[in-house]
Amino acid sequence: MFEKVIRFFVDNARINYMLFLLIVTVGIYSYIKIPKEIFPSFDLDMVAVTGHYSGTSLDVMDKMAVKPLEEEIDNIDGVKDMTTVINPGSFTIILELENGIDRYNTADKVKDALAIAKRDLPEDMDEPVVKVLEVKRDLLNIVVASETLSLSQLKEKAQKLKEKLSEIKYIAEVEIYGDSDIFYDIQLDTEKIRALGLDKDHLIAALGRLSYIFPIGKIEDPRHGFFYLSTANGKKSAQAWGDTLIKVDQHYLYLKDISRIAKRYEDSQTLFAMDNKTALNLVVKQDEKGSALELAKQIQGLLKHFEKENPKLTTFIHNDRSEKIKDRLNIVVSNILLGILVISLLVAWLINSRMAFIIALGIPTSFLIGAFYLYLFGYSINMISLVGVLIALGIIVDDAIVVSENIQQYIEKGYAAGEAAILGAKEMAEPVTIASLTTLFAFIPALMISGQMGEVIKLIPIAVSALVIASLIEAFLFLPIHAAHTLSPGQKVRSWEPANRLYSLIIHHIMRHRKSFLLTFVIIVPLLTILSFKVSKFQMFPRFDSSTIHIALKADVNTSVEAMNAILLEMQKTIYAHKKEFYIKHIGSVAGWRRDSASNSETYPYVGDITLELEKLEAQNIVDRFITPYLSFYYDKTGRIRKEKSNVISKKLDHFLKEQHFKERFKLRDLSIVQQKVGPIKSDIKIGLISDDDQAVIASINLLKKQLKATPGIITVTDNIQFGIDEIKLHVNPYGESLGIDEATIG
Numbered sequence: 001m002f003e004k005v006i007r008f009f010v011d012n013a014r015i016n017y018m019l020f021l022l023i024v025t026v027g028i029y030s031y032i033k034i035p036k037e038i039f040p041s042f043d044l045d046m047v048a049v050t051g052h053y054s055g056t057s058l059d060v061m062d063k064m065a066v067k068p069l070e071e072e073i074d075n076i077d078g079v080k081d082m083t084t085v086i087n088p089g090s091f092t093i094i095l096e097l098e099n100g101i102d103r104y105n106t107a108d109k110v111k112d113a114l115a116i117a118k119r120d121l122p123e124d125m126d127e128p129v130v131k132v133l134e135v136k137r138d139l140l141n142i143v144v145a146s147e148t149l150s151l152s153q154l155k156e157k158a159q160k161l162k163e164k165l166s167e168i169k170y171i172a173e174v175e176i177y178g179d180s181d182i183f184y185d186i187q188l189d190t191e192k193i194r195a196l197g198l199d200k201d202h203l204i205a206a207l208g209r210l211s212y213i214f215p216i217g218k219i220e221d222p223r224h225g226f227f228y229l230s231t232a233n234g235k236k237s238a239q240a241w242g243d244t245l246i247k248v249d250q251h252y253l254y255l256k257d258i259s260r261i262a263k264r265y266e267d268s269q270t271l272f273a274m275d276n277k278t279a280l281n282l283v284v285k286q287d288e289k290g291s292a293l294e295l296a297k298q299i300q301g302l303l304k305h306f307e308k309e310n311p312k313l314t315t316f317i318h319n320d321r322s323e324k325i326k327d328r329l330n331i332v333v334s335n336i337l338l339g340i341l342v343i344s345l346l347v348a349w350l351i352n353s354r355m356a357f358i359i360a361l362g363i364p365t366s367f368l369i370g371a372f373y374l375y376l377f378g379y380s381i382n383m384i385s386l387v388g389v390l391i392a393l394g395i396i397v398d399d400a401i402v403v404s405e406n407i408q409q410y411i412e413k414g415y416a417a418g419e420a421a422i423l424g425a426k427e428m429a430e431p432v433t434i435a436s437l438t439t440l441f442a443f444i445p446a447l448m449i450s451g452q453m454g455e456v457i458k459l460i461p462i463a464v465s466a467l468v469i470a471s472l473i474e475a476f477l478f479l480p481i482h483a484a485h486t487l488s489p490g491q492k493v494r495s496w497e498p499a500n501r502l503y504s505l506i507i508h509h510i511m512r513h514r515k516s517f518l519l520t521f522v523i524i525v526p527l528l529t530i531l532s533f534k535v536s537k538f539q540m541f542p543r544f545d546s547s548t549i550h551i552a553l554k555a556d557v558n559t560s561v562e563a564m565n566a567i568l569l570e571m572q573k574t575i576y577a578h579k580k581e582f583y584i585k586h587i588g589s590v591a592g593w594r595r596d597s598a599s600n601s602e603t604y605p606y607v608g609d610i611t612l613e614l615e616k617l618e619a620q621n622i623v624d625r626f627i628t629p630y631l632s633f634y635y636d637k638t639g640r641i642r643k644e645k646s647n648v649i650s651k652k653l654d655h656f657l658k659e660q661h662f663k664e665r666f667k668l669r670d671l672s673i674v675q676q677k678v679g680p681i682k683s684d685i686k687i688g689l690i691s692d693d694d695q696a697v698i699a700s701i702n703l704l705k706k707q708l709k710a711t712p713g714i715i716t717v718t719d720n721i722q723f724g725i726d727e728i729k730l731h732v733n734p735y736g737e738s739l740g741i742d743e744a745t746i747g
Helices: 002-011 013-033 058-073 103-120 151-166 190-196 200-208 238-242 292-309 321-350 353-376 383-412 417-448 451-457 459-486 497-512 514-535 561-576 622-631 646-660 694-709 734-738
Strands: 046-052 079-087 090-097 129-132 137-145 171-177 182-188 217-221 225-229 245-248 251-254 259-265 271-274 280-286 314-318 548-554 584-591 607-614 640-642 670-675
Touching: 002 013, 002 417, 002 459, 013 353, 013 459, 046 058, 046 103, 058 079, 058 090, 058 103, 090 103, 103 129, 137 151, 137 292, 137 321, 137 584, 151 171, 151 280, 151 292, 182 238, 200 245, 238 259, 271 280, 271 561, 280 292, 292 314, 292 321, 314 584, 321 353, 321 383, 321 622, 353 383, 353 459, 383 417, 383 459, 417 451, 417 459, 451 459, 497 514, 548 561, 548 646, 561 584, 561 607, 561 646, 607 646, 646 670
Parallel strands: none
Antiparallel strands: 046 090, 046 129, 079 090, 137 280, 137 314, 171 280, 182 259, 217 225, 245 251, 271 584, 548 607, 548 670, 584 607
C-alpha cells in the first residue's frame, strides 16, 4: 500500500509538483496571516465579580457587601480558589476555576448567587458586575500632544482618535491616561436667589428639568413617514446654558442671572506627562486573534491621516510591542535559517552538493507545512512555539538525509532514478516512521501539565509534532520526486576512510581497557551530572533584553493625584537630564496608576509609574552584527545606539535613585525598578499570610520584608497591602440620644 502511494507520486510528476507548489503557497500565506507575538495567548479560567459603593471604608465594604457575596459564591461547584481585593468604595472577587470547568456556565451560576445575595446588600449600592476574564494584550502607546491646543481641546481630539482606533478589527480596548469626563459646573449665587425670593427646592427641580435623556415616543404618519422623538439632551456650551430662560414659581429669569457656569472636566483619575510635558497617552490593547505586526501597520497609517486632519496636533507611538516581537523573531528566525545554511554546506562538503540541494529544499517545505497546521488550528508564532521549531530542526534534517542518501545508494547500484527513489523511500519508511513516533511519544507528557504553565509549555510538543509529521510528509511524498530528478550516479562523495580509521582506533582502545573505561564511565558521569545540577541555576524562562524600564512609586494614602503628579514631574525632569547615560528615547509618567514588581496593577491617587523607553540595542556579537541583518525578515538597523543591556541600565538607575534620595525626599512608601518578565510567573516566590487579626498580618509582612531584603540574591520584595483612608467612627452619646439623635439621623 505504502509503495503504491510513493509510486503514484513519483510516476505522476506534474501532480506531485502542483501539490508541492500548492502547499508552499498555502504555507507562505499561513505564515503571513498567523498571529505573531512574544508569548502565547491562552484562556483565563477565571470569573471576576466587581462592585462599587461610594463612600465606604474597607471594613464597611467587607461587612455589608463582600461577605454576603462570598458566602453565596462559596457554594458554587468547580471553583478552585477565591481571591478578594477590597478597596475604599469598591471590591473585586476573582474566582479561579478547576480544569475543564466551563467559564460562561460558572459566570451564570455566579449571577444566580448574586441575585440571592442581593437582598442582603445596601439598597443604594450599584449592582455588582460578573464577567469572564479575557486576555487583552498591550499593543502600543500613542502620545497626543500640542503646543497650541488647550488640555480640554486635546482631550476632545484624543476621544476622536480613540473612536477611530476602536473601529480597527482585533483592537480590544483603548484607554486614555490623563482623560476625564466633561460636565458643566453651575455655581448658584445664594444672595441673588434669596433677594429674588426663590425657593431652593423649586429652583433645583427646575434645573433638573433642563436636560432629559429618555425617549419621548414616535410619530407614525403613513404619508410623511415614521419618526422617533427625543430631546436634544441639554445645551452644548456654557454660554447656551447661561442664556437659558427658566421658570421658578412665578418668576422667569435667565440662568446666568443667578449663577456662574463653566465647562469643566471631572477630576482626572490619572495624569500623564511625556518628556516633561503634559500630554495624553492612549494605551491600545489587542485581542488574542490579532497580529501585532499588522495592527501596528494599520495604526501607523491611521495616525498619519489623523495628523493631516489635525495639523495642530502631534502624535507618536512609543512602547510598541510589535517592535519587540520583530526583534525576538529576528533572533530565532535568523538562527533557524543559519542552521539550514550550515547544514546544507556540511552536507555538500561531506556527501555531495545535489543531496545538499534536496535537503535545503525539504527543510523549508516542512516548516511551511507546519505553519499551515499552526494557522489552521488557531495557534500563533511566538517564542515558545519557535523553541519547538528549533528542537524539531535536527529531526527534519535526519529524515531528509537518511531517505535521500538511501535513494543515492540505489542509484549507485544501477537502478533508474525513478525506481531508485521508490525503493529507497520504501526501505526507509518503517525505521524513519518508528523513529518519528518515538519522538512524538517523548513529548506527549508535556501535554499533561495543567494550569497556566501547561497552557504555555504545550506549544513545544505541538510545534514539534507538527514539524515531525510535516517532515514525514515531505520525506515520502515530495523528496522522492526531487531526488529522482536531481540525483545521478557517479556523484563524488567525500572519502570517510580517515574518519573510519580514527573511529576504529578509539573503539579498539576502549575494548582493550574495557574494565577501566566502564568503571570510569559508571563513576565519573553520574558524579559530573550531580555536580552540574548543583552548580547550575534554574530559571523557568530566560531574561530577554527589554526596551522599557518602569519605576513604580507609592506614597502616603493621603497623597492626591495632583501631588503625585508633581512628584513624578520632578523625578522625570531629574532622570531625563541624564538621558544619554541611561539611553533614554522617551520618558513618560502616569499619576494614579502603577504596576509593581509582582505585576499587581493598582489605581489610586497615591501611586505612580515612570516609564523609560530605551533606544534600540546595538549588535552585541558576531551573529547579531553579520548574520541576523541578512537572515531575518523584519530587521531594521536604524536607531541602534544603545551599548548596554536593560538589566545593566536598571542597576545603574537603581543606584542613581538612591543617590538622589527620592524615597526620603518625597516620603515614599515604595520606590522600585520593574522590568518586564517573560511568562505567566511574575514573582519567583510568593508568600501568603492568613489571620483574623489585620494588624498582626501587617506587622508580620513588614518584618518579613525587612528580613528578605537583607537576604543576598533577592532584588525586590513587594506586598499587595492596599491601605485605605482612615475611618472615623461616630457614636451617639447619652446626651445625643436625649435629643432624639440616632445613627440614622447622622447618616
